[in-house]
Amino acid sequence: MGAITKVYLNNAATSYPKPETVVSAVSRFINSMPFHSSRSGFSEGKDDILDACRKKLASLINTKKQSNIIFTSGATESLNLAIFGNRFSEAHIITTAAEHNSVLRPLKLLEKQGKISLDIVEADSSGIINPKSICKKINKKTKAIIVNHCSNVTGLGIDLEEIGQITNSNGMKFIVDASQSIGSINIDVEKFSIDILAFTGHKQLFGLQGIGGIFIKDDLSLEPLKVGGTGVKSELLFQPDYMPVYYEAGTQNYSGIVSLNAGLDFIFETGIEEIRNKKNELFRFLIQEMANIPGITLYSDNSREKNPVLPFNINRFSPEDTVYILENSYGIITRSGLHCAPLIHQFIGTSPVGCARISLSYFNTFEEIEYLIKSLKEIAT
Amino acid sequence: MQHNTLIVVSEKEIQNCFEGDKAKEILFDRIIEKDFILFLKGKGSLQYYPTFAKPFFKAKIEDGILIKGVEGSKTLRIIFNGEAEKSYNLFLKYLSEYNNRMR
Numbered sequence: 001m002g003a004i005t006k007v008y009l010n011n012a013a014t015s016y017p018k019p020e021t022v023v024s025a026v027s028r029f030i031n032s033m034p035f036h037s038s039r040s041g042f043s044e045g046k047d048d049i050l051d052a053c054r055k056k057l058a059s060l061i062n063t064k065k066q067s068n069i070i071f072t073s074g075a076t077e078s079l080n081l082a083i084f085g086n087r088f089s090e091a092h093i094i095t096t097a098a099e100h101n102s103v104l105r106p107l108k109l110l111e112k113q114g115k116i117s118l119d120i121v122e123a124d125s126s127g128i129i130n131p132k133s134i135c136k137k138i139n140k141k142t143k144a145i146i147v148n149h150c151s152n153v154t155g156l157g158i159d160l161e162e163i164g165q166i167t168n169s170n171g172m173k174f175i176v177d178a179s180q181s182i183g184s185i186n187i188d189v190e191k192f193s194i195d196i197l198a199f200t201g202h203k204q205l206f207g208l209q210g211i212g213g214i215f216i217k218d219d220l221s222l223e224p225l226k227v228g229g230t231g232v233k234s235e236l237l238f239q240p241d242y243m244p245v246y247y248e249a250g251t252q253n254y255s256g257i258v259s260l261n262a263g264l265d266f267i268f269e270t271g272i273e274e275i276r277n278k279k280n281e282l283f284r285f286l287i288q289e290m291a292n293i294p295g296i297t298l299y300s301d302n303s304r305e306k307n308p309v310l311p312f313n314i315n316r317f318s319p320e321d322t323v324y325i326l327e328n329s330y331g332i333i334t335r336s337g338l339h340c341a342p343l344i345h346q347f348i349g350t351s352p353v354g355c356a357r358i359s360l361s362y363f364n365t366f367e368e369i370e371y372l373i374k375s376l377k378e379i380a381t
Numbered sequence: 382m383q384h385n386t387l388i389v390v391s392e393k394e395i396q397n398c399f400e401g402d403k404a405k406e407i408l409f410d411r412i413i414e415k416d417f418i419l420f421l422k423g424k425g426s427l428q429y430y431p432t433f434a435k436p437f438f439k440a441k442i443e444d445g446i447l448i449k450g451v452e453g454s455k456t457l458r459i460i461f462n463g464e465a466e467k468s469y470n471l472f473l474k475y476l477s478e479y480n481n482r483m484r
Contacts, residue, residue, distance in 0.1 A: 321439065321449070324458070328451045329435040378433060 007332045007368045012152045012180060012309050012339075012359035014202045014209055018263070022206050025262035026255055034254075050252065053261040054244070060264065061178075061197060061215060062188040070247040071257060074212035075179040076102040077225065078198035081214060081247065082175050083107060083146070085222030088116050091143035096121045096129045097343040098151040098158070103177055104343070107146070117141070123347040126301035127154035131162040138166070144173040150181035153344050153357065154300035155309030157185060164193035173220070179203060180307055183267050184276060189215055196220065201256060206263030211256025216243070226250060275362045282360050282369060283308035289373040295380035299348045299355060308360035311350060314380045322356045322379070330375040334358050385414055386480040389473075395458070403465040407457045413450055420479045421448060442475070444468045 008016045051066070058066035072078045083106040093116045095107060110116045119137040123129050134145060145167050150157045160176060167174035175196040178187055182197075183204035189197055197215040201207030216222060227239040228249035239246055267275065287302045290312065299311040314322045319336035326332040338345060338354040345351040358372070391408040418438045421427055425442035436452040445462030461468045 321437075324449060325430075325433065325437045325451075328454055328456075329433040329437050375434070379430075 005331055007364075007371060009358045009360065009364065009368075009372065010333050010335045011361040011364075012155075012203065012307075012357065013335055015204065015206055015361050017363055018206050018208075018259070019266040021266055022259050022262040026208065026259050029255055029258040049254065049258055049261055053257050053264065056261065056264040056268065057213060057215075060182065060187070060267070062190055063215060065218065067243045068216055068218065070214045070216060070244045071252060072212045072214055073210055073253065074202070075100075075177060075198050075200040076212075078200075078212055078214035079103055079175075079177060080106055081222060081225050082196045082198055082216075083110065085225065086144065086173065086220075087223055088143060090141065091115070092117045092119070092139055092141035093144050093146065094119045094121060094134055094137045094142060095146040096134070096148065096158070097123045097347060098127065098129055098148045098154070098156075099146070099341065099343070100148060100152060100177065100179070101340045101342070102179075103146055103148065120343065123344060125347060125349065127151060127156050127299075127344055127348045128301065129158050131159055131166065134163060135166050138170060138172075142170070142172055144175055146175040147177070148180075148341075149176050149178045149187070150185065150307050151341065151344060152180050152309065152359075153311055153339050153341050153355070154348060155180075155307035155359075156300060156304065157181060157306060160187070160192040160194065164191075167195075168193040180309075183263075184272070184279070184307060186272060189217075201260040201263065205260055206266055207260035208256045211253050211260050213260075214247075216247070222247070224249065270362070278362050279308045279360055279364075280305065282364055282366065283310070285366060286310060286358065286360070286369050286372075289369070290376065293373070293377055293380050296376065299350055310358045311348065311355040312358070313350070313355050314376070316380070319354050319356045325379055326356075326375065329379075330371075332372055332375060385411075385416055385483045387411065387413065387417060387476060388480075389476070402461055402463075404458060404460045405465075405469065407459060409455045409457065412453050412455050413457065415452055416483070417479060418452060420482070421475075424475055442472075444471060446472060448472070 054066040054069045057069045079102045088110060093107060095103060097120055107118055111118045121129055121133045121137060145163060147158055164174055173195045174193055176194050178197050178199045182199040195217045199213055201211035202209040224247050226249045230240060230245040230249060232245060233240040290296060295315045297313050297315060313319055323334050323336035326334050334356055336356045339357060345354055388410040389407055390410050392405050395404045395406050418429060421440035425440055428439045430437045439449040441447055446468045447460040450457040459472055
């Protein structure tokens with residue numbers, strides 16, 4: 001084994017490294033003369049990067065409505081738009097214990113303001129949310145079901161198709177946080193009857209931090225989080241009422257969109273299946289090796305196919321110390337704590353201090369996992 | 382003659398979820414060596430793991446101050462459970478005591 005100096009295993013937070021094509025696309029972009037997407041036409045031979053990126057995102061989630069894809073600063077802004085933009089009043093909302101604070105905090109605020117009543121569906125001891133448990137919470141006032149497609153703590157997913165059937169037949173809005181899954185797991189907004197899909201660009205889509213997006217179904221009219229300049233229809237004193245500009249006031253994050261566009265190219269060229277298979281192989285190896293290390297507790301159900309996210313603790317150290325030692329003694333970057341998803345820990349046995357977390361990328365190697373295992377053996381025993 | 386003194390060249394507050402109220406990351410002018418770790422042992426309780434690739438240590442001293450770091454690194458993390466400024470001044474006092482011994 002060659003000398004390893006740094007290993008990055010915190011891809012559920014943000015992916016690293018980015019594909020070389022992303023790095024070069026961003027570099028080309030910031031070294032090029034700025035252009036205006038709605039004015040430049042084809043005269044300079046440039047494709048409109050916004051349209052190109054929207055088209056790829058639309059293809060990724062299987063919708064023909066590329067103008068229904070809105071660029072945002074990330075999943076938090078997307079979910080704020082989804083939750084506050086709906087102007088819920090006297091509504092009952094259902095969500096789950098697997099949610100990130102980007103869902104929980106907006107919902108708790110609305111609950112505190114008396115605008116909604118909230119039901120949070122519990123997980124089992126592996127962190128699995130049963131769609132049937134969601135169904136049991138539905139009442140006459142239920143206006144929306146909001147779920148995390150894939151937990152950033154356990155890596156476990158939820159059956160969107162089953163929930164989509166529930167919402168479809170009950171006239172509720174189906175809002176999905178796909179931050180961890182998009183680019184890694186197939187998402188079909190048509191087939192799954194998803195009304196709103198929120199995502200970020202800097203995790204599985206390999207873009208820069210600060211770019212994300214949201215898919216909003218045609219018949220939904222959300223209140224925009226911001227209004228202002230759009231570069232088009234400037235004679236109007238009100239926000240143009242068509243998508244995507246209705247939701248996209250202000251200067252776009254072009255460098256972020258360029259990175260996202262290149263990240264999507266990488267995914268399409270490599271193939272989601274190939275990406276998932278490689279990550280699954282690495283993850284299976286990781287689980288198999290870690291299960292044999294005395295002094296380590298693994299959480300969640302790691303026998304299922306899931307995103308390659310592993311919550312664990314070393315019994316003789318706190319999660320903070322574990323992550324500190326991995327980073328400072330061995331050069332391995334992981335993450336500790338509640339991972340901004342405080343409720344799931346009450347179910348998987350990691351409350352109140354949380355856990356250490358390993359999250360893999362397509363770019364990790366077996367050599368890196370072997371180094372991690374060797375290091376963990378030294379630390380844990 | 383070169384002394385094993387440690388001078389704080391930079392410090393920054395960091396987020397710390399669970400271990401205390403506040404935390405600081407300290408950057409020294411030189412790497413932490415074993416004599417500093419053993420000095421901390423005299424100020425409270427010490428956990429020391431010399432077999433790690435870079436030995437990890439964690440000391441608990443007065444005022445519930447936690448100090449952790451690795452031998453061979455220039456950085457140290459200090460976690461305060463009480464009044465941070467008072468605790469940090471106490472740490473600086475001990476650091477000064479250590480430096481005086483090394484001179």
